[in-house]
Each structure stands twice: as C-alpha cells, then as structure tokens.
Amino acid sequence: MPFGQTSTGVTHCFALRLEDPGWSHWRPGQFVMVRHPSFGLELIWGRAFSISRLVSSGLSLFIQAQGRGSERLSAANPGDKVTVWGPLGNGFAIQDKRTLMLAGGVGIAPFLAYAENHPTPHKLELIFGHRLPLETYPFDNAKTLVPEMTVSSFHERSPEDLPVFLEMVDEAIMNHATSGLVLACGPTPFLRAVKQMAAKHGAMAQLSLENKMGCGVGACLGCVIKDTKGENVQVCSKGPVFWSHKIEL
Amino acid sequence: MASKTPTISDPRVSLPGLDLKNPIMTASGTFGYGLEYASFGKLEDLGAIVVKGLSLKPRAGNTMPRIAETPCGMLNAIGLQNIGVERFLEEKLPALPHDTTPVIANLYACDAAEFGELAAALAADERMGALEVNVSCPNVAAGGQAFGQDPKQAAAVTRAVKDAAGDKPVMVKLSPNVADITTVAKAVADAGADMLTCINTLLGMAVDLKTRRPRLANVVGGLSGPAIKPVALRCVWQVCQAVDIPVIGVGGISNATDVLEFILAGAHAVQIGTANFMRPDTVFSIVNELPILMNGYGVMTLDDLRGTLET
Ligand SMILES: Cc1cc2nc3c(=O)[nH]c(=O)nc-3n(C[C@H](O)[C@H](O)[C@H](O)COP(=O)(O)OP(=O)(O)OC[C@H]3O[C@@H](n4cnc5c(N)ncnc54)[C@H](O)[C@@H]3O)c2cc1C
Ligand SMILES: Cc1cc2nc3c(=O)[nH]c(=O)nc-3n(C[C@H](O)[C@H](O)[C@H](O)COP(=O)(O)O)c2cc1C
Ligand code: FES
Numbered sequence: 225m226p227f228g229q230t231s232t233g234v235t236h237c238f239a240l241r242l243e244d245p246g247w248s249h250w251r252p253g254q255f256v257m258v259r260h261p262s263f264g265l266e267l268i269w270g271r272a273f274s275i276s277r278l279v280s281s282g283l284s285l286f287i288q289a290q291g292r293g294s295e296r297l298s299a300a301n302p303g304d305k306v307t308v309w310g311p312l313g314n315g316f317a318i319q320d321k322r323t324l325m326l327a328g329g330v331g332i333a334p335f336l337a338y339a340e341n342h343p344t345p346h347k348l349e350l351i352f353g354h355r356l357p358l359e360t361y362p363f364d365n366a367k368t369l370v371p372e373m374t375v376s377s378f379h380e381r382s383p384e385d386l387p388v389f390l391e392m393v394d395e396a397i398m399n400h401a402t403s404g405l406v407l408a409c410g411p412t413p414f415l416r417a418v419k420q421m422a423a424k425h426g427a428m429a430q431l432s433l434e435n436k437m438g439c440g441v442g443a444c445l446g447c448v449i450k451d452t453k454g455e456n457v458q459v460c461s462k463g464p465v466f467w468s469h470k471i472e473l
Numbered sequence: 474m475a476s477k478t479p480t481i482s483d484p485r486v487s488l489p490g491l492d493l494k495n496p497i498m499t500a501s502g503t504f505g506y507g508l509e510y511a512s513f514g515k516l517e518d519l520g521a522i523v524v525k526g527l528s529l530k531p532r533a534g535n536t537m538p539r540i541a542e543t544p545c546g547m548l549n550a551i552g553l554q555n556i557g558v559e560r561f562l563e564e565k566l567p568a569l570p571h572d573t574t575p576v577i578a579n580l581y582a583c584d585a586a587e588f589g590e591l592a593a594a595l596a597a598d599e600r601m602g603a604l605e606v607n608v609s610c611p612n613v614a615a616g617g618q619a620f621g622q623d624p625k626q627a628a629a630v631t632r633a634v635k636d637a638a639g640d641k642p643v644m645v646k647l648s649p650n651v652a653d654i655t656t657v658a659k660a661v662a663d664a665g666a667d668m669l670t671c672i673n674t675l676l677g678m679a680v681d682l683k684t685r686r687p688r689l690a691n692v693v694g695g696l697s698g699p700a701i702k703p704v705a706l707r708c709v710w711q712v713c714q715a716v717d718i719p720v721i722g723v724g725g726i727s728n729a730t731d732v733l734e735f736i737l738a739g740a741h742a743v744q745i746g747t748a749n750f751m752r753p754d755t756v757f758s759i760v761n762e763l764p765i766l767m768n769g770y771g772v773m774t775l776d777d778l779r780g781t782l783e784t
Contacts, residue, residue: 265699443505446540
C-alpha cells in the first residue's frame with residue numbers, strides 16, 4: 225500500500241496532506257510545525273514534521289503516530305483547518321555528487337522531497353531501515369517518484385538484526401567516503417552510529433536531528449545541542465540538518 | 474458639521490517613563506531577542522519587547538532535556554542561556570524597532586553588585602527602553618534560596634539596579650514561589666522599583682514512568698502556560714491591592730479576553746509568554762483583537778477598566 229493510511233495496531237503511519245502553502249523558498253530537509261484545533265489549550269507545542277513532499281497539489285507530511293499530538297493529527301478529518309508554520313530550519317545540501325541517503329523508520333520522510341528535487345537523481349542511493357512492515361512507509365512512492373535512483377531496504381525484525389543493518393550502512397558509507405555525500409535521518413542512536421562511521425571513513429555527512437521543539441523558531445532554547453566548539457545551538461533554527469563533524473551527539 | 478463621538482477604543486497605556494501604543498509586551502525568554510518572530514508580524518505593533526534574560530557574560534544554560542510539555546502548560550529549565558550583554562547591544566538591539574517600540578532588557582545576576590554592573594551597562598545605551606529585574610537566581614550565600622523569595626535581598630537588588638539605571642524605568646519581576654507575594658512586592662516597591670512584573674514561573678516537576686526518570690535533566694523546572702493563569706491572576710490582584718506602582722501581569726495569557734481579565738484585576742499592562750509557542754503570531758493577533766474586544770465590552774480606554782473588579 226503506497227503512502228497511505230496504514231494501521232499496524234501499536235503505532236501507525238499516515239500521510240497528512242495539506243493545501244499548497246505557496247512557499248517559493250524551501251529546501252528538502254526543512255520542516256514545519258503543525259497544530260490541530262483539538263490541541264486546544266492542553267497541548268502547548270506544535271509538532272515538528274519534515275516536509276515530505278511539496279508540490280502544487282499540496283504539502284505532504286508523513287507521520288508516525290506515537291503520542292498525544294500525532295494521534296490527534298491522525299484523527300483529523302478531511303477539510304479540518306490546521307495551523308502550520310514553516311518552512312523552518314535549513315535543509316540538506318544538494319550537490320552534484322554521488323549521494324547516499326540513509327533513512328531510519330519515519331526518517332524516510334524528507335528523502336522523498338530530496339530525491340524529487342535533485343538535479344542528478346541517477347547519482348542517488350537510498351538505504352532504508354525499518355521496523356514496521358515496509359508497506360507502512362512511503363517507500364514505493366520514492367521508487368516511483370524517482371526511478372533513476374538506487375534503492376534498497378532492510379527490515380529489522382528483532383534487535384539481533386540491527387548489527388547486520390549497521391554493517392550494510394557502514395559499507396555504503398565507506399563507498400561514498402572519497403567523493404560522495406552521506407545524508408541521514410532517523411532515531412538518535414542511528415544518527416550516532418552514522419556519525420561514527422562517517423568519521424571513521426572520512427566521509428562528509430549531514431544528519432537531520434529530531435529534538436523536542438517548543439517554538440520551532442529559535443526562541444525558547446529548549447531544543448539545543450552542543451556543537452564541537454562546546455556551544456549550545458538551536459536545532460530548530462541552526463539545524464535540523466547539521467554536518468556531522470560539527471556537532472556532538 | 475457635527476463632530477462624531479469617537480467610538481473606537483484606545484488601547485494606549487502610560488507607564489512610568491514609557492508610553493505604549495498598547496499594553497501587550499512579550500514575556501522574557503519566550504520571544505528570543507525578538508527577531509526570531511519578525512516574520513510572523515510587525516514588531517513595531519507591539520507595546521514593548523522584553524528580551525531573553527541577559528547576564529554580564531554569555532551563559533550556556535542547563536543540560537538537556539530542558540523543556541517538557543505538561544497538561545495546559547510546560548516546564549522549562551533553560552538555565553538562562555544567553556549571549557551576554559555585550560553581544561546583545563552590538564548584534565541584536567540595533568535590529569529591533571527600539572525607536573517605535575520600547576525594548577526592555579531582562580536582567581539576571583547572582584549578587585547585588587553584579588546586578589548593578591549589568592544595569593549600568595544596559596542603561597548607558599540610549600536605545601534601551603527599560604530594565605526588568607529577574608530575581609530568581611538561587612543565591613548560594615543565602616542558602617540556595619532565590620533573591621526573589623527574601624524581601625530584604627530583593628530590596629537590595631532593586632536598590633542596586635535603581636542606582637545604576639539612571640533615568641531608565643526599572644521593573645522587578647516577582648516569583649510566585651513564596652508564602653505571601655505581597656511582602657516581597659512591598660519591599661521592592663519601597664526600595665524604589667517603578668513597576669512590578671507578576672509572575673515568573675511556578676516550580677514544578679514531571680516524571681517518566683517508562684524510564685523512571687525526571688523529564689528534565691535539572692529534575693525541577695518552571696511551569697508556565699494556561700495552567701498557571703489562575704495563580705498569576707490571583708498574584709496580580711493581591712499585589713495591586715498592596716502597592717501603588719503599576720503592575721504588569723504575566724502567566725498563561727493566551728488571548729485578548731485574558732488580557733482584559735488581568736486589567737480588570739488591576740494590571741496596567743501584560744506580557745505574553747508560552748502562548749507564543751502555541752502559535753508564533755499569538756502576540757500580534759492579541760494586539761489586533763484587543764481594541765475590537767474593548768469595543769465589544771464598551772471599554773473606551775484601559776484606564777476605565779483597570780482595577781474595577783467588584784469583589
Ligand atoms: C525537525 C523534525 C522533523 C521531524 N519529522 C518527522 C516526520 O517527518 N514524521 C514523524 O512522524 N515525526 C517527525 N518528527 C518527530 C515528531 O516531531 C514527533 O514524533 C512528535 O512531535 C511526537 O509528538 P506526539 O505528541 O505524538 O508525542 P508526545 O505525546 O509528545 O510524546 C510521545 C512519545 O514520542 C516521543 N517524542 C516526542 N517528541 C519527539 C520528537 N521530536 N522526536 C522523536 N520522538 C519524540 C516522546 O519521547 C514520547 O516517547 C520530527 C521531529 C523534528 C524535530
Ligand atoms: C522557555 C522559557 C524561558 C523563560 N526565560 C525567562 C527569562 O530568561 N527571564 C525571566 O524573567 N523569565 C523567563 N521566563 C518566564 C516568562 O517570562 C513568564 O514569566 C512565564 O513563562 C509565565 O508566563 P506565560 O505563562 O505566559 O509563559 C521563561 C519562560 C519560558 C517558558
Ligand atoms: S524549539 Fe524553541 S529554540 Fe528550538
């Protein structure tokens with residue numbers, strides 16, 4: 225089932241499609257903050273989601289329901305008015321180089337827009353590691369949107385599978401080390417592993433972080449990480465995409 | 474031609490040393506240095522901009538995680554991360570519309586002398602509109618209690634800032650984490666504060682049963698947002714009964730109705746904090762809605778409404 229509402233019981237993923245906000249300047253890897261009216265006064269913060277696709281027919285977000293806000297968004301009805309602000313933060317570098325995209329779970333979301341907007345898509349390779357069944361994610365969509373790119377996936381059925389996946393990632397990073405670019409989005413432990421492997425092989429890598437956001441615009445200082453100078457920087461406005469050698473994770 | 478009686482409500486408000494086009498200020502720490510929100514509305518439309526708490530030297534703040542969402546509120550233990558007074562004056566202040574909207578610095582230091590030094594540095598800049606003193610620093614000398622909880626120390630800090638501030642108005646921001654907020658309010662007013670800001674955050678805590686750990690690295694943090702509005706309103710009302718200087722109300726205000734409620738309880742002006750996170754254009758939309766709501770209630774000026782609560 226491509227990129228649709230899929231329920232797996234425990235957590236489920238769904239696509240939220242919104243009207244075209246008419247943004248002329250945005251870059252794949254940027255995100256939006258979203259609130260549904262049902263948040264009311266109870267849920268204070270908007271929720272951050274990567275721009276999954278942005279075309280004239282609308283803005284698509286790909287969301288994994290995992291808590292109070294994403295559950296409420298999953299229960300939204302067609303025609304509901306949500307509050308969205310963006311595009312926020314900075315996006316992934318787009319370079320005319322062999323580019324490896326590493327997606328962990330719902331971290332696949334920004335790579336749809338990335339692949340679709342790349343000038344040399346035949347240089348792209350996507351590796352997708354996932355725990356939920358493959359059809360839960362917009363993976364088919366990636367393949368059909370950009371047929372020129374190379375794609376592969378890995379289903380992590382139990383924790384014992386993880387080292388195998390990481391080995392596959394390690395090898396792919398090594399192959400991109402000399403003149404390529406590595407991009408990663410996914411859970412923090414995954415990004416940490418990618419950061420270490422990139423350092424080991426001397427690969428240029430960018431990571432998209434998912435810290436909790438209060439404001440999304442750089443004002444509350446609640447989402448910070450340390451850069452390698454030891455300074456706290458806001459993930460929402462200085463990121464969410466960082467060069468991996470410039471941050472501590 | 475017969476002149477028409479004006480029917481448009483006037484939200485202007487006059488404070489010691491400050492004439493504001495409306496009573497809507499931003500609350501320190503929730504609006505960055507102002508520029509973060511410049512794309513969501515016109516900064517010039519705001520009554521005043523209160524910026525993130527400043528210290529003499531830059532501060533890194535507390536370790537992560539330092540924010541947590543709670544029902545109708547949030548906890549923060551940012552730990553006053555800021556770029557320091559020097560960089561603020563050089564990099565941020567020039568970009569703010571200080572000539573049309575007063576910019577108010579929020580000051581944070583750990584002893585009276587340092588407060589004085591900081592106040593002097595800020596007051597020397599003619600672009601500064603006023604100083605707001607945050608007395609929530611836990612003072613180690615006094616056994617880890619915040620200045621704001623001890624009337625004598627709060628008064629000493631107020632005097633130090635007043636002495637250094639020249640003709641800049643000084644407001645002191647009170648903590649609700651005390652048995653009787655009016656005792657501190659009176660001590661600070663007697664020490665020369667021009668205005669009081671009520672309230673700072675309430676001490677709170679959140680835990681995670683799954684990880685069996687506190688949700689904040691600092692364990693405890695400051696609670697803000699709609700959840701604290703009743704406490705803030707009570708504090709504003711009590712303090713307005715106790716002192717003669719203007720009170721700026723803050724705590725859980727998220728719309729124009731909330732604003733008028735605080736004015737009714739006695740506040741001269743208000744600050745909007747956590748509600749800015751709920752929607753980044755909140756403070757601007759409140760500015761727009763306020764005169765319309767005043768009109769709806771037949772309130773021509775805020776002076777007409779202020780403190781008219783019947784109890
Ligand atoms: C820049 C950015 C881009 C993102 N893009 C996507 C995306 O495209 N699709 C998507 O599904 N999610 C994305 N996320 C994560 C998403 O923001 C969170 O899943 C969401 O905020 C959780 O909100 P909730 O109310 O459902 O969960 P809550 O009820 O607030 O919390 C429930 C659980 O979710 C975890 N959680 C809360 N916030 C986050 C977070 N920011 N990241 C990871 N886990 C979190 C909590 O620790 C908790 O265990 C992104 C986050 C960031 C910062
Ligand atoms: C993230 C955050 C940072 C804050 N930083 C400061 C600060 O630097 N100085 C200060 O005096 N108050 C600070 N406050 C307190 C607010 O200015 C305000 O008093 C409090 O949040 C209550 O108002 P609200 O409920 O409208 O947010 C901060 C609050 C939050 C949520
Ligand atoms: S979310 Fe507020 S500073 Fe990043």
